[in-house]
Structure formats: C-alpha cells, structure tokens
Amino acid sequence: NAGVMQNPRHLVRRRGQEARLRCSPMKGHSHVYWYRQLPEEGLKFMVYLQKENIIDESGMPKERFSAEFPKEGPSILRIQQVVRGDSAAYFCASSPRGGFYGYTFGSGTRLTVV
Amino acid sequence: GENVEQHPSTLSVQEGDSAVIKCTYSDSASNYFPWYKQELGKRPQLIIDIRSNVGEKKDQRIAVTLNKTAKHFSLHITETQPEDSAVYFCAASIDYGGSQGNLIFGKGTKLSVKP
Numbered sequence: 001n002a003g004v005m006q007n008p009r010h011l012v013r014r015r016g017q018e019a020r021l022r023c024s025p026m027k028g029h030s031h032v033y034w035y036r037q038l039p040e041e042g043l044k045f046m047v048y049l050q051k052e053n054i055i056d057e058s059g060m061p062k063e064r065f066s067a068e069f070p071k072e073g074p075s076i077l078r079i080q081q082v083v084r085g086d087s088a089a090y091f092c093a094s095s096p097r098g099g100f101y102g103y104t105f106g107s108g109t110r111l112t113v114v
Numbered sequence: 115g116e117n118v119e120q121h122p123s124t125l126s127v128q129e130g131d132s133a134v135i136k137c138t139y140s141d142s143a144s145n146y147f148p149w150y151k152q153e154l155g156k157r158p159q160l161i162i163d164i165r166s167n168v169g170e171k172k173d174q175r176i177a178v179t180l181n182k183t184a185k186h187f188s189l190h191i192t193e194t195q196p197e198d199s200a201v202y203f204c205a206a207s208i209d210y211g212g213s214q215g216n217l218i219f220g221k222g223t224k225l226s227v228k229p
Binding site: 033035041042043044045048056058059091103104105106107108 | 115120148150156157158159160203216217218219220221222
C-alpha cells in the first residue's frame, strides 16, 4: 500500500497564478481531508470530501479556494490568484470511515508564493 | 464548533525524564481523541488514540488519559529519548455513526529531549 500520495512536494507560484495540489488517498479510503499548516503553527481544517461530494468546507476561504474529489482520479485543491499569504504546507489525509478511525496523512505540498 | 486548546507550546526535558502534554476541548459530544507526532519537515503521524468509552490507554512508553467530565485529555511519554523530539498535536472529533468527523487540532507542543 503506497499510502497517501501528494504531489507536487514543492510548488512555487508567482502572485496571481493558480496552484493545483493533488492527493491520492490510500487504497480503500473514500474520505479525504485537506489541512493547511502555516510555519510554527498547527493544522487548520479546510475541507472534507468523499467521492464526488463535498461534506464540509467550513474551513475553506470563500474566495479563490476550491476542492474536488472526482469519481476517478485524485482529489484536487485549487487556489486561484495566489497571494503571499497562501504560502504554507498543505496536507491531505485519508480515512476509511471518517475521522473517528484516524487519519493517514500524505507528505504534504509546500507552496511558496513569490 | 469544536475548539481544542493545547499546553504547553514548548517543553524541554532531560533524556530519561517524563513529558506530559495536556489538551482541553469544548464540545462535549467529541468522542475520539488522537495524538500525532510531526518531525521537522515531515508528515504528522498517528502515535496513539483514545475513544470516549476508555479512560486510559498505554502503548509502551506512551499513554493517554481522558477525563470526559472535565473535557481534557493528556499525553504522557515516559523515559524520553532524543528521538522523541518533535511537535506533538492533539485532536478531537465527533463520530456520527462513522460518516462524519473531521479532526480539530490543537496548536501543537514542541518537545525537545536533551541528551
């Protein structure tokens, strides 16, 4: 089992560009979560998805951010018109049955906006 | 919504001593409490978890206790070793029959174990 796969590991974008972060959950996991971690800070919940459904997006900024988890393929976190404040590590986690059974995190994507 | 407070933010101990990290949560409906360890530049990894029907759980040098009445839970690491140095996060979630439960994390405790 390859675990939760995130790519790219590092992403550099200029202000105003779009960033696309990908997450492939562990085999058999149908729940995907995205978290953002700023330097020296904790993990902030952004969005919780199941296949083709957004279950909870209460932690995601209303503008410029979107997420999807299509029937086929990885989950995508998209940030449009990036700003310097978007620079952070973005972690994806997957779970077989929701948070009650614990997450497995991916290695994260470190986004730097220049 | 749920809010998780974690203390202390930094903790320095001598190798061989014990380390204790404490968390409180706000939503009395929370019933699952995992702890994660994150080494510098790496992913958070689950080290131990506890559910609300249990008061204490041990795994070798690591133990977690839960007080549902007071809404707090703690991580205890005994006989600390330099490789225990990392940031530790507590979290809480609510299981609505297995289909919900995004984890809400504390802000983390940076543990340094001095040789």
